[in-house]
Amino acid sequence: MTTTLIPLEAMPISALKGVGAKLAATLARLQIASVQDLLFHLPARYQDRTRVMPLKALRPGTDAVIEGEVCAADVVLGRRRSLVVRLRDNSGTVSLRFFHFTAAQKARFIPGSSLRCYGEARRGATGIEFFHPEIETPDETASVTAKVLTPIYPLTEGLSQNRLRGLMLQALALLDGMPEEAADEPGLGEYLPESLLPGALRLPLAQALKYLHQPPVSADMEQLAQGRHPAQQRLALEELLAHHLSLLQLRHSSRAVAAPVLQEKPSLEQAFAARLAFSLTAAQQRVCAEIAADLRQPRPMMRLLQGDVGAGKTLVAARAALVAIGSGYQVAVMAPTEILAEQHRINFCDWLQPLEIGVACVTGNLKGSARREQLERIAAGQAQLIVGTHALFQEGVVFQGLALVIIDEQHRFGVRQRLQLRDKGADEDRHCYHQPHQLIMTATPIPRTLAMSAFADLDCSVLDELPPGRQPISTVVIDSERRAEVIERVQKAVAEGRQAYWVCTLIEESETLQAQAAETTATELTAALVDLRVALVHGRMKAEEKALVMQAFKLGEIDLLVATIVIEVGVDVPNASLMIIENPERLGLAQLHQLRGRVGRGTKASYCVLLYSSPLSASGRARLQALRHHNDGFAIAEEDLRLRGPGEILGTRQTGEIQHRIADLQRDAPLLPKVQKIAASAQLTAAAREAIVRRWLQNNARFANA
Ligand code: ADP
Ligand code: MG
Numbered sequence: 001m002t003t004t005l006i007p008l009e010a011m012p013i014s015a016l017k018g019v020g021a022k023l024a025a026t027l028a029r030l031q032i033a034s035v036q037d038l039l040f041h042l043p044a045r046y047q048d049r050t051r052v053m054p055l056k057a058l059r060p061g062t063d064a065v066i067e068g069e070v071c072a073a074d075v076v077l078g079r080r081r082s083l084v085v086r087l088r089d090n091s092g093t094v095s096l097r098f099f100h101f102t103a104a105q106k107a108r109f110i111p112g113s114s115l116r117c118y119g120e121a122r123r124g125a126t127g128i129e130f131f132h133p134e135i136e137t138p139d140e141t142a143s144v145t146a147k148v149l150t151p152i153y154p155l156t157e158g159l160s161q162n163r164l165r166g167l168m169l170q171a172l173a174l175l176d177g178m179p180e181e182a183a184d185e186p187g188l189g190e191y192l193p194e195s196l197l198p199g200a201l202r203l204p205l206a207q208a209l210k211y212l213h214q215p216p217v218s219a220d221m222e223q224l225a226q227g228r229h230p231a232q233q234r235l236a237l238e239e240l241l242a243h244h245l246s247l248l249q250l251r252h253s254s255r256a257v258a259a260p261v262l263q264e265k266p267s268l269e270q271a272f273a274a275r276l277a278f279s280l281t282a283a284q285q286r287v288c289a290e291i292a293a294d295l296r297q298p299r300p301m302m303r304l305l306q307g308d309v310g311a312g313k314t315l316v317a318a319r320a321a322l323v324a325i326g327s328g329y330q331v332a333v334m335a336p337t338e339i340l341a342e343q344h345r346i347n348f349c350d351w352l353q354p355l356e357i358g359v360a361c362v363t364g365n366l367k368g369s370a371r372r373e374q375l376e377r378i379a380a381g382q383a384q385l386i387v388g389t390h391a392l393f394q395e396g397v398v399f400q401g402l403a404l405v406i407i408d409e410q411h412r413f414g415v416r417q418r419l420q421l422r423d424k425g426a427d428e429d430r431h432c433y434h435q436p437h438q439l440i441m442t443a444t445p446i447p448r449t450l451a452m453s454a455f456a457d458l459d460c461s462v463l464d465e466l467p468p469g470r471q472p473i474s475t476v477v478i479d480s481e482r483r484a485e486v487i488e489r490v491q492k493a494v495a496e497g498r499q500a501y502w503v504c505t506l507i508e509e510s511e512t513l514q515a516q517a518a519e520t521t522a523t524e525l526t527a528a529l530v531d532l533r534v535a536l537v538h539g540r541m542k543a544e545e546k547a548l549v550m551q552a553f554k555l556g557e558i559d560l561l562v563a564t565i566v567i568e569v570g571v572d573v574p575n576a577s578l579m580i581i582e583n584p585e586r587l588g589l590a591q592l593h594q595l596r597g598r599v600g601r602g603t604k605a606s607y608c609v610l611l612y613s614s615p616l617s618a619s620g621r622a623r624l625q626a627l628r629h630h631n632d633g634f635a636i637a638e639e640d641l642r643l644r645g646p647g648e649i650l651g652t653r654q655t656g657e658i659q660h661r662i663a664d665l666q667r668d669a670p671l672l673p674k675v676q677k678i679a680a681s682a683q684l685t686a687a688a689r690e691a692i693v694r695r696w697l698q699n700n701a702r703f704a705n706a
Helices: 021-028 035-039 103-108 161-177 205-213 221-226 230-254 266-275 282-295 313-326 338-355 368-379 415-424 448-454 480-495 511-528 543-554 589-596 618-629 633-644 646-650 669-680 686-697
Strands: 045-047 063-077 081-088 093-098 114-124 127-131 134-136 150-152 302-307 330-334 359-362 385-388 402-407 437-441 459-463 473-479 499-503 534-537 560-563 576-582 606-612
Touching (some): 035 161, 045 221, 093 114, 161 205, 205 230, 230 448, 230 669, 266 338, 282 302, 282 313, 282 437, 282 459, 313 330, 313 338, 313 402, 313 437, 338 359, 338 543, 359 368, 448 669, 473 480, 473 618, 480 499, 480 576, 480 606, 511 534, 511 560, 534 543, 576 589, 589 618, 606 618
Parallel strands (some): 302 459, 330 385, 330 402, 402 437, 473 606, 499 560, 499 576, 534 560, 576 606
Antiparallel strands (some): 045 150, 063 081, 063 114, 081 093, 114 127, 114 134
């Protein structure tokens, strides 16, 4: 009889003994559907249960297997009633402590009997103690001690470590049972040609997996804990490659559709430049040229524009818009907040209306006839540049030849949103189907390694130069006990003809609470600074109210603007040269840098006062120090990556995009150039590419509709 081998990728998890529909459903929650998926479910950490530790050698904070003779078992009435079992070996004694126990459990601890247990040694009331250790008597099967390091897997409700370990043993046995020569068909496909792997990582996949599920006693626990073992690195490399390949696929498919060919119109460009009070920086010119070259192509531009806060991205956006409008199309500019949308509307009106270009604005707050009027102007093609918030793509806005979508100040903008936008912007009412070009401008620079891996589907331009004459911002960190001094400083700055921001931060998600806090502060500051014109802006105000206040501030009719972090992005008032941020320790580094970027836009020396409340946490202190030391957004981005990790920075947590299983973008950054090389190699076949993406990302809906 011949048996045909089923590849582990195609073998459903229910093929394992003991896996019924219920367990299969539980495993599905861990993205495990096939035996291959199970094998790629890697331990989060390991325990060393291979040696029994002498009691005397125990150190608090470490996990250990211990063995000894029970001397006593007593119920102790302290702040909390507990059962304390004294255990002795020939080196010393320790206590086991149980807060929850039954009479039967207590009766198990017979003085004079031996037992073995596993747990974490802690410093307790009686010296070294173990709270609720795992227990086994020597005559039971040796579940506490083991011959290999014990893997601890990520679990889900309804699944125990032991159950999962049992399944893994079955899967590993299947892997063992696969004949060598069948390695690239049944079993686990080895899709990466060995010659493409860096020397140290040339080990078969099956071997790497076996090692990670059952590391030998001799394994370097520290190295494993850090994820730096070659077996881990081998898998991390493949995982990074899978992500990279999937983005390349996306890149390929996005560019496989048609987009309108847009040509610059010199007369329009000249008219625009003639009205501008300054000339473009060299970086702006370079980036504008990169964009113009993309727009001339019959396929959609997908470009990411990075530039530090204040680098002048809006102007680059305007130039790109001119190319599309000059070619007879519409442009949409999407901003993350209403304040920013309003500010863009004002800027674009200033720049474009004199050139007889119509500007419209659509936000969620726009209602009734005003809204109808805007929508009509868009549908009739009377407005060629349309500014808005998310509402732009949500509520029945009909475009008339949309050729370019510009997304401003969004770094929390995942692949999924990029795709959605692409589809929303698709133009079906002209006879040929096309998609608009996309320009994405980031709020904060993104560390190079992150950009390389998270935005591989995009082309990238960098504005690495600030407009001339900018003064660096001096940042000081001051304890809120010295608040009175800071208020005096505001008084002085205004006396010198400057304007200031006072930013109130609050951890509460509630806009109402934030608004209340800002109101209280505004009242207090108005009382303390009687000669000053103080105004307030917060998220609960109506859009028109906000716009009026911002406009008055811009015109210099307000000296001190008290605000919640609604002003975080994009607000541009060059005469404002002092900013006080209250409780800055509550905010992330990138957010603080964004806020601070609201000053330092003019030619006057600017100051940012970080008014913190003590005591500061270690990470709070680190963030404020980083801000004090660096003015450059790229340096701050690197620091932020170090302090918070990639998930927070890319906002993948918010956008719900996948996290890596084994790779860590920061730790494994050195692998990224190799990943790019492998992806570019002709030795990697199309089938192998697909298989790798499927193995690592198949359960993820990430690119389902790409
Ligand atoms: P960001 O990149 O943060 O969006 P903005 O586009 O808001 O920056 O520009 C910041 C300020 O710099 C604005 O006041 C803008 O008018 C000004 N600006 C932009 N480009 C130049 C330039 N080439 N020379 C002088 N000022 C400029
Ligand atoms: Mg901006």
